[in-house]
Amino acid sequence: MRTQPYNVLFLCTGNSARSVMAESLLNVLGKGHFKAFSAGSFPSGRIQPMAEELARSIGYQEPLRSKSWDEFAQPDSPSIDMVITVCDNAAGEVCPIWPGQPVTAHWGVPDPVTVEGSDEERRKAFRSAWMMLKHRVDLLLALPLDKLDRVATQQELRAIGQTGAHRE
Template identity: 50%
Template sequence: MKNTYNVLFLCNRNSARSIMAESLLNRMGEGHFKAWSAGARPSGVVNPHALQLLREHDLPSQALHSKHWSEFETPQAPVFDFIITLCDKVSGEARPDWPGHGVSAHWSIEDPAEVFGDEAACREAVHHAFRLLTHRIGIFLSLPFSHFDHMALHEEVTRVGSERPG
């Protein structure tokens, strides 16, 4: 197994799903994974319900911010081993050609920011996305990365995106 894998989570606004995925993987990956997040059309703010949920689970949240994926097009940017889209809007969109030819996969998760209604409905949408991410990241971390070639790894990481908590 490689010492550290770099992972970029992408979604449209980079306000909830990708932000939570970044925080979760940085904690759950125990130093073997370093995660970042970005968006195609960043909102500029992190969803307050997502931030609150991260704090409730004692997950890193202080350095998180909504940003455009162009921030990772500089020569100083990390080389990504994995690029995972969480948003259907972004999955088919043309993206920068980041160096490294990382494994790309899509894990469709509904955008909690598109849920309108009372506070309870908005919080529940964030909690639902958080549960899916926690489950999928747990499965992702259990993959025997060194046993797969690039194509097989792509298939396995893509398969993780269809997993749902039992």
């Protein structure tokens, strides 16, 4: 039986919305069993206000910041068990070599940052991305990870990425 939480790194190019939302969801819903982080290949340097608002709405208290994935590829970085890309650009990029050889998966989520229109239309796009991520995090939390080997874990994580959006 594993006593340490699983470390999960969510990646997206800008690390301003989707990866940050996934980080906050898993840290709140998987507290004690998972420790989530997020980063970007080309971090924007800022968190989207609507993403931060959603993270705070579920009680996420940790500081949110846009950071480079290089922070997690250092010898003294936390050992990452799973790396999950949440945007198509990051999924196609050449990632650093992660210490510990984590399992990887892609959970593509439409980018709410690109939605133009009224605040209400933009808020709806952020909420939709949030619900898709929440659904996938819920599926991750339901996995019997202590009973799965590395290959099975990777297969399950990748299957989660194929699930559709949760409809409100």
